[in-house]
Amino acid sequence: MQAISRRLGRRSFKLSPSISSLKSIYPISDFHYAVDRPRYASTLTSKGAGHIVRKGTGGRSSVSGIVATVFGATGFLGRYLVQQLAKMGSQVLVPFRGSEDSARHLKLMGDLGQIVPMNYNPRDENSIKAAMAKANVVINLIGREYETRNYSFEEVNHHMAEQLAVISKEHGGIMRFIQVSCLGASPTSPSRFLRAKAAADEAILRVLPEASIMRPSTMIGIEDRILNRWASFVKKYSFLPLIGNGSTKIQPVYVVDVAGAIVAALKDDGSSMGKVYELGGPEIFTVHQLAELMYDTIREWPHYVNVPFSIAKAIASPREILLHKVPFPLPTPDIFNLDAIHALTVDTIVSENALTFADLGIIPHKLKGYPVEYLAVYRKVTNVHRFTRIFEVGYFQIGVPNAEANWNSSHSHLGNIDSPPA
Numbered sequence: 123m124q125a126i127s128r129r130l131g132r133r134s135f136k137l138s139p140s141i142s143s144l145k146s147i148y149p150i151s152d153f154h155y156a157v158d159r160p161r162y163a164s165t166l167t168s169k170g171a172g173h174i175v176r177k178g179t180g181g182r183s184s185v186s187g188i189v190a191t192v193f194g195a196t197g198f199l200g201r202y203l204v205q206q207l208a209k210m211g212s213q214v215l216v217p218f219r220g221s222e223d224s225a226r227h228l229k230l231m232g233d234l235g236q237i238v239p240m241n242y243n244p245r246d247e248n249s250i251k252a253a254m255a256k257a258n259v260v261i262n263l264i265g266r267e268y269e270t271r272n273y274s275f276e277e278v279n280h281h282m283a284e285q286l287a288v289i290s291k292e293h294g295g296i297m298r299f300i301q302v303s304c305l306g307a308s309p310t311s312p313s314r315f316l317r318a319k320a321a322a323d324e325a326i327l328r329v330l331p332e333a334s335i336m337r338p339s340t341m342i343g344i345e346d347r348i349l350n351r352w353a354s355f356v357k358k359y360s361f362l363p364l365i366g367n368g369s370t371k372i373q374p375v376y377v378v379d380v381a382g383a384i385v386a387a388l389k390d391d392g393s394s395m396g397k398v399y400e401l402g403g404p405e406i407f408t409v410h411q412l413a414e415l416m417y418d419t420i421r422e423w424p425h426y427v428n429v430p431f432s433i434a435k436a437i438a439s440p441r442e443i444l445l446h447k448v449p450f451p452l453p454t455p456d457i458f459n460l461d462a463i464h465a466l467t468v469d470t471i472v473s474e475n476a477l478t479f480a481d482l483g484i485i486p487h488k489l490k491g492y493p494v495e496y497l498a499v500y501r502k503v504t505n506v507h508r509f510t511r512i513f514e515v516g517y518f519q520i521g522v523p524n525a526e527a528n529w530n531s532s533h534s535h536l537g538n539i540d541s542p543p544a
């Protein structure tokens with residue numbers, strides 16, 4: 123870290139070659155672009171995260187000094203990460219593709235002008251450079267667990283990440299590069315997605331040895347793609363298919379904790395640089411046990427149909443076979459995603475000697491309670507008033523012993539949390 127800071131310190135106010143080439147591509151006046159006029163230029167880029175000027179009390183109107191380009195911020199984890207970065211007064215550049223609406227919800231998370239959506243094209247190197255030009259931190263959340271006609275697993279999960287690392291290195295002012303990979307990423311994984319993630323991690327560390335790699339397990343939260351899918355399947359069909367009889371072990375994690383881990387890595391003294399963290403929740407579940415938690419929260423009687431792996435693969439295969447053969451896009455796979463079924467054939471839990479949340483000073487939340495309370499929307503009867511109270515109380519009392527009992531005794535007029543409203 124110190125070596126990098128010294129190296130970058132010597133470059134203060136020098137125009138980086140990548141930025142000058144950017145100016146030739148984007149004909150923006152010096153006044154606005156301001157890279158070669160120290161008076162207007164951001165000094166943050168040349169000083170880096172270790173020397174940034176912090177101002178204020180640390181709230182959203184402060185200046186944390188972090189100017190982060192968050193690729194993939196329009197997704198699930200992105201909203202929690204942007205919120206946490208913005209809450210401490212960071213400027214967040216949000217490259218988005220497609221509609222402006224995809225980044226709109228993020229603008230409210232920071233002070234006026236602190237969240238800057240920027241249209242980009244992930245296949246256009248110059249637009250990526252433009253999105254990074256003013257940043258001193260790059261975080262890559264781009265990823266997709268299924269293939270489309272346009273994008274292969276390898277392009278999205280490996281090549282794009284590697285390209286971001288190469289551009290960050292050329293940039294010269296990026297002090298921290300954080301890659302969000304996936305627990306279970308390995309060159310020998312049965313899943314192509316996880317093999318692509320492993321290849322990306324390896325390539326990034328080769329290009330930027332000081333990058334930090336976060337490997338979260340399946341993430342749980344309001345917009346998650348596991349419990350929500352299960353719950354809506356149950357509401358439609360009154361049963362849940364248990365692939366591989368639900369015996370695979372997983373270690374799901376609360377999405378807010380993953381965002382917290384990324385921010386903790388950014389705020390440290392550089393000790394997380396060049397390291398790989400495996401971010402699993404505090405409990406290991408079998409798929410069946412996690413499904414029980416879902417049923418419990420949506421207050422339905424559990425009904426399962428056991429689906430052996432061979433049958434699940436047969437159900438999921440037609441999409442993959444037809445994907446490049448038919449001249450139109452095919453539906454997005456959800457429960458029967460062939461690659462995810464391959465991944466489920468092995469347990470995915472944090473390895474024994476891995477660096478974890480504890481090494482970043484974070485205690486991850488247990489899932490039961492507030493983190494899965496959003497599933498209440500799938501209940502037959504939801505008392506909105508009581509639900510809101512549970513949200514408030516749950517938020518402050520997670521991890522507090524007897525929190526539910528305390529709440530019940532002090533709010534007895536509303537009934538018990540666990541019993542359905544009268």
Ligand SMILES: NC(=O)c1ccc[n+]([C@@H]2O[C@H](COP(=O)([O-])OP(=O)(O)OC[C@H]3O[C@@H](n4cnc5c(N)ncnc54)[C@H](OP(=O)(O)O)[C@@H]3O)[C@@H](O)[C@H]2O)c1
Nearest residue numbers: 194195196197198199244263264265273304338339340341
């Ligand atoms: N969700 C999980 O349970 C989980 C678990 C472990 C690891 N991860 C990894 O964590 C990261 C964030 O996960 P997430 O759940 O927030 O993912 P997500 O909701 O699917 O969002 C993925 C982001 O990647 C972008 N993206 C996808 N394909 C792209 C493409 N071809 N070109 C450019 N951008 C593309 C999306 O942009 P658009 O909005 O434009 O599509 C979106 O911003 C991903 O790398 C994921 O693989 C996720």
